[in-house]
Amino acid sequence: MRTTSVLLSxxxxxxxxxxxAWHVTRPLSGAAVEEATVVAVPLDEHVFANxxxxxxxxxxxxxxxxxxxRVIQAERDYTFEPRHTPREARIKSIEQLPEGGLAxxxxxxxxxxxxxxxxxxxxxxxxxxxxVTVYTPxxxxxxxxxxxxxxxxxxxxxxxxxxxxxxxxxxxxxxFKLVIGQxxxxxxxxxxxxxxxxxxxxxxxxxxxxxxxRRPFRIDAVIxxxxxxxxVAKEKRARVAARGVAVTADAGSKLTVLTVKTGRYPxxxxxxxxxxxxxxxxxxxxxxxxxxxxxxxAGVLSRSRLPGVPPRDNLEVGFGEIRAEHVRVRIRNDDNxxxxxxxxxxxxxxxxxxxxxIAEKGQGYRLAYGNPEVKAPPVYEQGVTAYLRGGxxxxxxxxxxxxxxxxxxGPGVRVRQFLARHGMILLSVLVMAALGLLILxxxxxxxxxx
Numbered sequence: 108m109r110t111t112s113v114l115l116s117x118x119x120x121x122x123x124x125x126x127x128a129w130h131v132t133r134p135l136s137g138a139a140v141e142e143a144t145v146v147a148v149p150l151d152e153h154v155f156a157n158x159x160x161x162x163x164x165x166x167x168x169x170x171x172x173x174x175x176x177r178v179i180q181a182e183r184d185y186t187f188e189p190r191h192t193p194r195e196a197r198i199k200s201i202e203q204l205p206e207g208g209l210a211x212x213x214x215x216x217x218x219x220x221x222x223x224x225x226x227x228x229x230x231x232x233x234x235x236x237x238x239v240t241v242y243t244p245x246x247x248x249x250x251x252x253x254x255x256x257x258x259x260x261x262x263x264x265x266x267x268x269x270x271x272x273x274x275x276x277x278x279x280x281x282x283f284k285l286v287i288g289q290x291x292x293x294x295x296x297x298x299x300x301x302x303x304x305x306x307x308x309x310x311x312x313x314x315x316x317x318x319x320x321r322r323p324f325r326i327d328a329v330i331x332x333x334x335x336x337x338x339v340a341k342e343k344r345a346r347v348a349a350r351g352v353a354v355t356a357d358a359g360s361k362l363t364v365l366t367v368k369t370g371r372y373p374x375x376x377x378x379x380x381x382x383x384x385x386x387x388x389x390x391x392x393x394x395x396x397x398x399x400x401x402x403x404x405a406g407v408l409s410r411s412r413l414p415g416v417p418p419r420d421n422l423e424v425g426f427g428e429i430r431a432e433h434v435r436v437r438i439r440n441d442d443n444x445x446x447x448x449x450x451x452x453x454x455x456x457x458x459x460x461x462x463x464x465i466a467e468k469g470q471g472y473r474l475a476y477g478n479p480e481v482k483a484p485p486v487y488e489q490g491v492t493a494y495l496r497g498g499x500x501x502x503x504x505x506x507x508x509x510x511x512x513x514x515x516x517g518p519g520v521r522v523r524q525f526l527a528r529h530g531m532i533l534l535s536v537l538v539m540a541a542l543g544l545l546i547l548x549x550x551x552x553x554x555x556x557x
Contacts, residue, residue, distance in 0.1 A: 128478065129478045130157070130477035132475045133473060134472075135472045136504055136505050136506075139468040139470070143466070144468075145464075145499070145502065146502050146503075146504050147182070147461045148461055148462045148474060148504050148506060150179075150459075151506060151509065153510075155370065156372075158477065162179050164479065164481050165474070167472055168475050169470055170471045176464060177462050177464040179460060180460070181460055183341060183342055185340055185495075188336070191332050194332075196216075198211060198326070198329065199214055203290045208286050208289065209290040210284055215281045222335060223334075224278075225275055227329070227330040228271055229327040230325055232322065234263060234264045235259075236260045237292070238287070239273060239287055240252065241275065241285060243284075250284050254276070259271055290324060291321050291322055342375075342458060343458070344458050344459065345456075349367045349453040351367075351368040352367050352368075353365070362438060363438040363440055364436070364437055365448070366433055366434075368433045369431055371430045371432060373429070374456065375457070376425035376456035378422055378423045382447045383410070384410060384412040386409065387408070387409040390408050390436060390439070393436075394435075403434075404424050404426035408421060408422055
């Protein structure tokens with residue numbers, strides 16, 4: 108027993124330690140033009156077909172065969188969208204001008220860069236008309252006009268109409284002078300005096316309106332809108348026509364069954380284009396699992412082409428990303444004729460992946476994969492993901508052509524894989540068998556003595 112355990116433990120350790128080399132290495136076409144260049148390498152079908160499910164054996168090697176820190180992530184398309192942030196300015200001084208205007212000097216208290224695209228002047232007044240002119244600091248204490256006189260008004264007496272904002276040309280200043288057209292305005296009462304005179308049988312009427320108040324233009328707040336362009340990531344998915352779609356009819360269960368080859372590529376959905384024009388069917392998508400099939404999605408496929416009704420299509424089924432050799436689609440026909448599919452009638456929604464790393468100038472690199480015995484290395488961030496999230500673009504280096512055929516592993520690799528996966532179970536079985544033999548021998552020894 109002791110000899111058996113020692114031998115098995117030695118074999119297991121050897122299987123774990125003597126991992127083979129990578130079976131595929133493909134040069135990368137590209138060279139760093141700067142001292143450090145962020146590089147993205149799109150992964151193709153050959154990589155997915157011959158690597159581990161979690162891509163743990165995918166590496167980047169330099170010319171000295173050293174592993175280069177890398178990040179494997181889903182590729183994304185980045186678009187820029189404006190994001191607005193209100194920033195209230197601090198009023199530093201107010202001065203009434205000789206011509207009747209009001210000069211307000213205010214400052215946006217922010218250390219980071221700003222891009223101010225709108226000004227809002229908040230006031231509690233109603234029923235008014237004003238103008239505002241925006242100035243920014245110039246040389247030698249002068250003020251430069253950044254925005255000409257713009258109207259501000261409130262006509263709430265007549266309708267719900269108000270304007271308290273002024274668009275700005277993306278100003279980067281933090282100090283401003285706002286010149287309000289009038290420091291105060293006149294408000295007239297609605298009371299009107301009427302005088303009538305009757306001269307020679309002719310009545311003359313005269314109306315008079317009286318001013319009752321001069322209102323100061325009170326400012327509650329000066330608010331600037333800070334606009335920045337934010338990179339928004341969207342997963343990059345390609346639509347690829349499925350190859351090798353096998354369609355079978357199960358008349359007893361009233362099903363149409365499609366077996367779709369996916370080639371272990373990351374698939375996140377399927378799109379269908381049946382030949383029929385008006386239908387509605389329940390559909391289930393399954394992938395292989397230990398002991399059978401596992402349902403990954405269920406939905407309804409439908410298409411409507413009827414007169415007087417807008418066309419309606421619901422022909423896609425999405426699901427969580429999977430990697431499998433093939434998937435199975437079960438379409439319930441019930442008492443309807445089965446759906447039929449022409450060539451290219453099934454499309455895969457495939458998620459693109461890439462390896463991102465930092466390349467050094469003058470160094471050559473290769474992509475290596477196809478080693479099922481290695482363990483996943485630590486995740487290297489290097490600030491690369493933050494670099495990409497900020498909207499920066501990585502240089503795309505293509506892979507050299509893939510070798511023909513799939514990776515073939517020799518008997519030694521298969522033995523090591525078996526020992527790595529099932530060695531502990533095999534060791535436990537042997538230990539239990541050895542213990543059973545010892546117990547049996549002890550029982551026979553007691554019988555002989557009796």
